[in-house]
Amino acid sequence: MSTIEQSTKDAIGQDAEELLRLDGVKKYFGLRGVPFRKAAAVKAVDGVDLVVRRGETVGLVGESGSGKSTLARLATRLLDPTEGRVTISGQDVTTVRGRRLRPVRRKIQMVFQDPQASLNPRQSVGTILTTPFRAQGIRPSRAQLIELLHQVGLSEEHLERYPHEFSGGQRQRIGIARALAVRPGLLICDEPVSALDVSVQAQVLNLLADLRDELGLSYVLVAHDLAVVRQVADRLAVMYLGTIVEEGPAAEVYAAPAHPYTRALLSAVPVPDPGAARDRIVLTGDVPTPIDPPSGCPFRTRCYKVQDVCATVRPVLEPVAGGDHRAACYFPELSSPPTSERTP
Structure with a gap:
């Protein structure tokens, strides 16, 4: 049993159903080689272990380019992993393709970042919501489509409209309704509010929380802003350069981040009080x-605690002062964040 799996069981419960498991997952994208040189590969995801159980919300955070969206597509089998194993509800789906993936799609669905780009502008909302049913060989009734709209705060009159007639927040609600059509147990939400206004972000996050409680959903919530997932995540996984560098209960990670990268991310979260002291860590x-x-260590070129050992072997996730909080760092922080601004 991996350390991540054990920590998840302790937080959610020993008998909680395992909905998603990633074991040593890697995704390399090949590049065309320059003449007389070996072709290079982009290591978008470079060895990730992750377990999501029924009833929990996992926040997957990191700056742009860290591999979050690629990992989300690997989890939903929209991409084939280069190495590793993807297990959904106990079924190994690493090599499953084509029509054999249809039963898997009923267990796990995805909400995309840009609702305008993810909805077909030539289709009405009714047609958009019907598509997932038809892919599963089901002919939905109008009452089922109306129920989906009601669940996300829309009404029957919206069935005949087209995506361009809605606001950004309403379009994202349609995207969520489409993901709920086949009653999945797990939703992978890839930056679901990053394209929305701040006021609308809160509404969509509240909607996701209400659906979680009403339908018993589990989430993997991808975000680059730690403040976005703070109120809804049970567990937090921080990614950097294709790997998870810190993982643990969200409250513990927010209260006492152990990895220097996590501390830098948290220090960048805006504070509503302009007179409050800032714990700003500026990475070079x-x-x-x-x-x-x-x-x-992939973070050593920007780390303010780097030492010679950091350039030798990549650190693995290990407990920080005991418990379920883990960090991949040779010199983890064991106290609260610093109180004065500094530039390493």
Whole structure:
């Protein structure tokens, strides 16, 4: 049993059903080679273990380019993994393709980042909601479509309208309704509110929380802003350069982040009080290229605690001062974040 799996069981319950399991998942995208040179590969996801159980919401956070969206597509089998294993509700679906994936789609669905791009502009809302049913060989009734709209806060009159007639928040509600059509147990939400206004973000997050309680859903909520998932996540996984560098109960990670990268992300969260003291940690340099990541710890080129050992072997997720909170760092922080701004 992996350390991640054990921590999840302790938090959710020993008997909680395992909905999703990723074991050593990697995804490399090939690049055309320059003449007389070996073709390079983009290591978008480079060895990730993750377990999601029934009734929990996992927040998957990290800055742009960390591999979050690629991992979400691997979990839903929209992409084939280069290495590793994907298990959904106890079934190994790593090599399942084509029509054999249809039963799997009923267990796990995805809500995409941009609702305008993910909805067909030539189809009415009724047709959009009918498509998932037809893919499963089901002919839905009008009452079923209306029920889906009511669940996301829309009405029957919206069935005949087209995506361009809605606001961004309403379009995302339609995307959520489409994902709920086949009654999945797990929703992978890829930056579901990043394209929305701040006021609308709160409404959509509240909707997801209400649906979780009403339908017993589980979520993997992908975001680059830690403040977005703070109120809804039970467990937090922080990604950097294709790997998970910190994982644990959300309350513990927010209260005492152990990995320097997580601390830097949390220090960038806006504070509503302009007079409040800021614990700002400013990282230098850019994210390394996933074509040629650093040796050892992937964060060492930007870390303010780097030492020689960090360049040797990549650290693995290990408990921080005991418990379920884990970090992949040779020198994890064991106290609360610093109180003064600094630039490493």
